Amino acid sequence: MDREEAETILLDAGAAPEGEFPLMEAAIACAIHEDPARDAGLARDLAQQGVVRLGERLKRESPEEALAETMAGDLRLTGDLFTTEGLGNADIITVAETRRGLAVTLGIFYLHAARRCGLTVKGVDFPGHFLLRIETEEGPLALDPFSEGRVVLPSELTRRALHAGLTPNVADRLDRLMAPVSDRAVLMRLQNIIFARASAVRDYVRAERAALRRALLDPGDHRPWLDVASAREGQGALAGALEALQRATSIDGGVALAARAQRERVRLRLN
Incomplete structure (x- = not known):
């Protein structure tokens, strides 16, 4: 896949209706668009491993446990605590190589496997930190892909919301704190991060590519x-x-x- 082919995939993804957005393939196309001299097969293989392992674990574990153990245990995906500003953490192929990244990049692997195995999982555009929402028999739970998929308790959600600057009357509203977003919004958030970080270091060529990907994804x-x-x-x-x-x-x-x-x-x- 070259950069022109990647743009075609992103353009098609941008035209896809909600519910049919090809999250993993669009994320891979974003990575190839950034640097075409790489093999997308690594990310695809890791994504497929996640589907297989999660399917096996769901036979004996709860959905939230199975998802976290598959991604953090079997696939060794975790947040990068040492080079948090590195742009590789926002790249799905690089993350497949290092098994470390941003919460939203890791979350794409979670979302892909969960959907393929019939789980209802959505991204949550939490202020300052991307989370996942998984539906269980006991109700929705928040998972943190950056912290090995652990469950984030309601009290912790409120604390994080207050720390992010939300007012107390909003920080106590779990329905708002855990409001799901579309897959398109998940990938757009990732490109926004790349744009902001590239712009901050005056890497305007990279910033332009990230902004162009956003334009294609949401025409x-x-x-x-x-x-x-x-x-x-x-x-x-x-x-x-x-x-x-x-x-x-x-x-x-x-x-x-x-x-x-x-x-x-x-x-x-x-x-």
């Missing part, structure tokens, strides 16, 4: 194109930045004022 959202424009401007590619701003404006007229001001500023730099 109805104008905001990724604003980030594409920002990354291109950081590289001095002003004509490309102007083109991206025009794309943003064409998608959503509601951003016309913000995009128009940014576009005019770039246009004046071109002249």
